[in-house]
Amino acid sequence: MSIAAKANALWEYANPRKFLATSERVLPFFWISSALFLVVGLVWGFFFTPDDYKQGSTVKIIYLHVPSALMAINCWLMMLVTSLVWLVRRHHVSALAARAAAPIGIVMTLIALATGAIWGQPMWGTWWAWDPRLTSFLILFLFYLGYIALWEAIEDPDTAADLTSVLCIVGSVFAILSRYAVNFWNQGLHQGASVMRAGAITGTDTTEKVSNVFFYPLLTCIIGFVLLFIALVLYRTGTEIRARRIKALLARERVNG
Amino acid sequence: MIALLLRDLKLAFRAGGGFGLGLAFFLIVTVLVPFSVGPQSSLLATIAPGVLWLGALLACLLSLDRLLALDWEDGSLDLLATAPLPLESVVTIKALAHWITTGLPLVLAAPVLGVLLNLPGPGFGWLVVSLLIGTPALSVIGTFGAALTVGLKRGGLLLSLLVLPLYVPTLIFGAEVARRGATGMEVQTPLLMLAGITAATVALLPFASAAVLRINLR
Amino acid sequence: MILTVTDLAIARGGVPVLEGLSFALPPGKALILRGPNGIGKTTLLRTLAGLQQPLSGRIEGAEDRIAYAAHSDGLKPTLTVTENLIFWASVFGTRDIQPALEAFALNELADRHAGNLSAGQKRRLGLARMLVTGRPIWMLDEPTVSLDKTAVAMFADAVRAHLGQGGSALIATHIDLGLDGEVLDVGPNKARPKALDDLDGGFL
Numbered sequence: 001m002s003i004a005a006k007a008n009a010l011w012e013y014a015n016p017r018k019f020l021a022t023s024e025r026v027l028p029f030f031w032i033s034s035a036l037f038l039v040v041g042l043v044w045g046f047f048f049t050p051d052d053y054k055q056g057s058t059v060k061i062i063y064l065h066v067p068s069a070l071m072a073i074n075c076w077l078m079m080l081v082t083s084l085v086w087l088v089r090r091h092h093v094s095a096l097a098a099r100a101a102a103p104i105g106i107v108m109t110l111i112a113l114a115t116g117a118i119w120g121q122p123m124w125g126t127w128w129a130w131d132p133r134l135t136s137f138l139i140l141f142l143f144y145l146g147y148i149a150l151w152e153a154i155e156d157p158d159t160a161a162d163l164t165s166v167l168c169i170v171g172s173v174f175a176i177l178s179r180y181a182v183n184f185w186n187q188g189l190h191q192g193a194s195v196m197r198a199g200a201i202t203g204t205d206t207t208e209k210v211s212n213v214f215f216y217p218l219l220t221c222i223i224g225f226v227l228l229f230i231a232l233v234l235y236r237t238g239t240e241i242r243a244r245r246i247k248a249l250l251a252r253e254r255v256n257g
Numbered sequence: 258m259i260a261l262l263l264r265d266l267k268l269a270f271r272a273g274g275g276f277g278l279g280l281a282f283f284l285i286v287t288v289l290v291p292f293s294v295g296p297q298s299s300l301l302a303t304i305a306p307g308v309l310w311l312g313a314l315l316a317c318l319l320s321l322d323r324l325l326a327l328d329w330e331d332g333s334l335d336l337l338a339t340a341p342l343p344l345e346s347v348v349t350i351k352a353l354a355h356w357i358t359t360g361l362p363l364v365l366a367a368p369v370l371g372v373l374l375n376l377p378g379p380g381f382g383w384l385v386v387s388l389l390i391g392t393p394a395l396s397v398i399g400t401f402g403a404a405l406t407v408g409l410k411r412g413g414l415l416l417s418l419l420v421l422p423l424y425v426p427t428l429i430f431g432a433e434v435a436r437r438g439a440t441g442m443e444v445q446t447p448l449l450m451l452a453g454i455t456a457a458t459v460a461l462l463p464f465a466s467a468a469v470l471r472i473n474l475r
Numbered sequence: 476m477i478l479t480v481t482d483l484a485i486a487r488g489g490v491p492v493l494e495g496l497s498f499a500l501p502p503g504k505a506l507i508l509r510g511p512n513g514i515g516k517t518t519l520l521r522t523l524a525g526l527q528q529p530l531s532g533r534i535e536g537a538e539d540r541i542a543y544a545a546h547s548d549g550l551k552p553t554l555t556v557t558e559n560l561i562f563w564a565s566v567f568g569t570r571d572i573q574p575a576l577e578a579f580a581l582n583e584l585a586d587r588h589a590g591n592l593s594a595g596q597k598r599r600l601g602l603a604r605m606l607v608t609g610r611p612i613w614m615l616d617e618p619t620v621s622l623d624k625t626a627v628a629m630f631a632d633a634v635r636a637h638l639g640q641g642g643s644a645l646i647a648t649h650i651d652l653g654l655d656g657e658v659l660d661v662g663p664n665k666a667r668p669k670a671l672d673d674l675d676g677g678f679l
Contacts, residue, residue: 142422162472181426260565271553332547339543475527
């Protein structure tokens with residue numbers, strides 16, 4: 001299949017019915033595999049890895065903290081992409097996927113913030129510090145909150161989709177700007193994002209390296225979170241599509257009546 | 258374009274136009290701060306730049322929901338959208354009018370309130386400079402928020418929620434300039450960042466505001 | 476230049492309201508828009524004025540030639556009658572507001588604040604705004620609401636004078652204004668419910 005044909009095949013899922021049919025077929029796979037990865041990853045992480053020589057057992061919260069933080073950011077990126085698709089191609093499913101993803105994103109942000117606080121308490125001696133990373137997540141939380149509130153506030157679905165899409169794009173620019181501003185404003189206590197650095201994974205960066213003992217269960221958890229996120233987005237998008245179908249039916253009744 | 262600016266200024270200065278509302282709020286916030294944190298002049302001197310910036314920002318925020326809502330309610334926005342003036346110019350003029358009636362008075366009042374908060378001597382100049390450069394960004398970003406929420410009946414709180422995170426970079430760099438200025442540190446980096454944010458928002462955000470307004474007018 | 480509308484379909488809040496609408500409005504003519512409440516007359520006028528996009532169909536000869544009068548007149552209560560008119564005149568790049576004041580007998584009210592006018596007087600001021608736009612096509616949405624008999628006659632005269640100068644007007648009204656023009660009943664153009672496949676992007 002050529003790339004163009006593949007791309008065309010992808011756009012077929014813009015049809016709500018096709019999307020529903022396909023997502024219902026693949027959803028069980030995502031539910032089961034995410035549960036599998038999460039159970040394995042968390043059990044492995046919590047019970048079968050040694051305590052860190054410096055941080056003790058508190059380090060194990062990493063198995064929730066890092067994946068949720070990653071998903072909090074990736075969820076916003078997904079919303080940015082689907083918002084752009086909506087603005088350019090006017091596919092309703094795309095806008096509804098963005099709408100469906102936002103509450104998942106805000107929960108991920110909250111988990112990242114809460115686990116961060118729980119981790120920070122024994123490490124830094126305080127539940128909350130205005131550390132650049134924590135602060136950035138707090139700002140991200142505000143962005144999610146505003147985005148969701150705007151969706152809820154507007155009655156007409158197309159207007160809501162348009163306005164939230166623009167907000168998502170403008171918000172993304174300001175979110176990046178805030179990240180730089182916050183970095184400049186406070187140099188911070190937070191350790192480097194060691195998982196994400198190539199050197200940490202390949203082992204060349206020995207000072208910040210997350211040792212393999214921790215890394216593999218963590219990777220399992222991250223995969224589990226990604227699968228869970230996909231499952232939740234597909235499921236919630238399906239719900240949004242059904243809600244829209246009800247609205248469309250009611251609207252048609254009004255026009256006929 | 259001049260006509261629209263003059264009309265907006267005239268409306269603001271006439272009875273019920275809301276001119277001075279932001280200024281009054283600014284005054285209230287800064288006067289109340291010493292009552293809540295205590296009168297020690299060293300403490301006040303430390304927090305003065307931040308408090309003044311925060312007060313100015315909140316005063317700006319307070320006046321945003323009138324920015325487009327009145328023109329929306331009486332149908333002026335519909336008529337302006339069918340006029341030869343591009344909507345991008347309309348929102349830019351609206352932001353400019355907001356800055357002249359709200360931002361500029363705040364800039365001018367800030368040094369006076371600085372005296373109340375025991376702002377250190379070298380801080381006055383930088384406070385005024387940072388507010389002068391930063392408040393236009395607040396007006397332009399606020400106009401975007403007002404355009405997003407213009408069709409909503411009770412959009413005031415939502416407007417604040419949407420605009421708040423967008424204000425963060427401006428607040429950080431603006432207050433940083435004032436703070437560093439007050440303690441005699443170099444201010445070049447945050448000042449450049451602040452100027453950059455203002456320049457970029459003034460240049461680009463009106464397009465987003467106009468797009469959003471078009472969507473709301475449909 | 477003739478305003479031509481071909482096979483137009485429009486929607487309000489995502490729901491199609493009118494379809495298959497075609498008409499032409501030549502200079503010097505008026506077209507009276509009729510149809511039951513809620514059929515989509517306001518939506519049609521807003522679409523022609525460029526405030527919203529049609530679902531399908533073509534609109535030609537409308538760009539930058541339409542002066543639109545909605546239900547609300549965009550008047551500022553704290554500005555005087557003259558100030559309100561001068562503002563709209565300068566937005567549309569014209570100067571002379573005297574003819575507009577005279578056509579709607581607003582001279583005596585010229586220095587009153589718009590907020591102190593009665594509903595009918597406000598409406599007259601809103602309609603006087605059409606004269607200062609200098610645009611050839613007037614689109615009026617229920618223009619005679621709250622006007623008394625004399626004021627309606629004043630309005631009809633103003634439209635007639637406008638038509639006499641080669642302008643045209645599209646008026647949604649149920650009052651007989653005695654104008655030279657046709658009546659367009661949009662009732663038959665009510666949008667039919669869609670086949671299952673094409674309404675709302677296949678949500679049904």
